[in-house]
Amino acid sequence: DTAVSQTPKYLVTQMGNDKSIKCEQNLGHDTMYWYKQDSKKFLKIMFSYNNKELIINETVPNRFSPKSPDKAHLNLHINSLELGDSAVYFCASSQASGDETQYFGPGTRLLVL
Amino acid sequence: GDSVTQMEGPVTLSEEAFLTINCTYTATGYPSLFWYVQYPGEGLQLLLKATKADDKGSNKGFEATYRKETTSFHLEKGSVQVSDSAVYFCALNNFGNEKLTFGTGTRLTIIP
Numbered sequence: 001d002t003a004v005s006q007t008p009k010y011l012v013t014q015m016g017n018d019k020s021i022k023c024e025q026n027l028g029h030d031t032m033y034w035y036k037q038d039s040k041k042f043l044k045i046m047f048s049y050n051n052k053e054l055i056i057n058e059t060v061p062n063r064f065s066p067k068s069p070d071k072a073h074l075n076l077h078i079n080s081l082e083l084g085d086s087a088v089y090f091c092a093s094s095q096a097s098g099d100e101t102q103y104f105g106p107g108t109r110l111l112v113l
Numbered sequence: 114g115d116s117v118t119q120m121e122g123p124v125t126l127s128e129e130a131f132l133t134i135n136c137t138y139t140a141t142g143y144p145s146l147f148w149y150v151q152y153p154g155e156g157l158q159l160l161l162k163a164t165k166a167d168d169k170g171s172n173k174g175f176e177a178t179y180r181k182e183t184t185s186f187h188l189e190k191g192s193v194q195v196s197d198s199a200v201y202f203c204a205l206n207n208f209g210n211e212k213l214t215f216g217t218g219t220r221l222t223i224i225p
Contacts (some may be wrong), residue, residue, distance in 0.1 A: 031211065039123040041151075041200055042218075042222075055211050072130055091225040100145060100206050109137060 004105040005025050006091050012111045013081060021076045021108045023091030030095060031055070031103065032074035034066060037088040046089075049074055081112045115140040117138075118138040119203050120217035121185045126193055126223055135218045136177075136203035144205040146170075146179055146186040147213070160201070195223045 003023045013019055025032065033056075034046040048056035052068040063079045079084060091105040120135040138144065148160040166181035175190045183187070185187030186203060203216040 033212065035213075036225075041218040043157075043202065043213075043215040045214075048211050050211070058136070058212075080208055092157075103163060103205075104149075104157040104161070 004091055004103050006089075006108050008108060009106065010109050010111075012113065014113055015081055015083060017081050018077070018079045019110070020078070020104065021089055021091075021106055021110075022063075023074045023076070025072055025091075025093040025103070026103075027095075027103060028065055029093040029103075030071060031093060032071070033092040033094075034074065034076050035090040035092060037090060037107070039087070039096040043090070047076075065085055070092060083112050086110055086112045107111075115144065115205060115207050115214045117203050117205055117214055117216035119201075121217070121224060123220040126221070128195055128223055128225050129192045130181050130188040132188070132193045132221070133219070134201055134203075134221070136186045136188065136216060138184050138186065138203075138205050140205055140207050140214075142182075142205070142206040142207055145205045146177070146185070147206070148177055148188050149202045149204060149215075151218070153199070157202065162173075172175075173200065177202075193221075193223050195225055197221060198223050 002040045031050045033048045047066045051070045067079045068074045092102040094102045116139045146165045149157040150160045161172040163170040163179035169178045177188045188199045200218045202218045204213045
């Protein structure tokens with residue numbers, strides 16, 4: 001009964017490969033997010049979707065493409081992976097109106113070799 | 114733009130010591146303020162929040178009061194435990210902004 005789940009938990013891959021990270025929430029929320037946490041633990045928003053529509057795209061390279069097949073899922077596809085993409089990626093969700101608290105998934109630890 | 118400034122860590126305390134982690138913010142309007150905690154190897158968990166001036170958020174013995182006059186949301190706990198060792202993030206959400214702006218995080222280590 002995990003509220004926000006992500007797969008995989010760990011991802012090790014070579015430079016130049018394409019990979020996807022999946023996120024699902026069972027909280028009935030309208031809005032979902034992707035955040036990136038770098039090696040110094042700094043967290044920054046990448047994307048936000050509300051009811052499957054892109055709301056925020058924070059100057060992320062276009063190698064990163066989020067996809068929301070329905071409002072319970074927000075996947076992140078990364079093309080041509082680079083060393084600098086190594087990080088922990090967190091998915092989160094919130095309700096669009098009322099309580100704006102964001103609930104986070106466990107994170108996906110991506111290592112690009 | 115919006116920003117959050119946290120005291121730099123790491124912070125090391127003995128068990129049962131008093132904890133304060135400072136957090137100040139810059140934002141237009143009236144943001145909601147949050148403390149999230151990240152235990153080793155885990156994701157972020159909401160620790161507490163406050164949505165308007167003078168509100169006090171509290172959870173698990175931690176407290177923080179939304180001070181608009183000083184634009185601060187300092188985290189306090191009267192007696193820390195080894196299990197409180199984690200990274201603590203202060204964050205704000207400005208109405209209509211649809212994103213959390215985080216501080217840099219403060220690593221807290223409690224020694225027995």
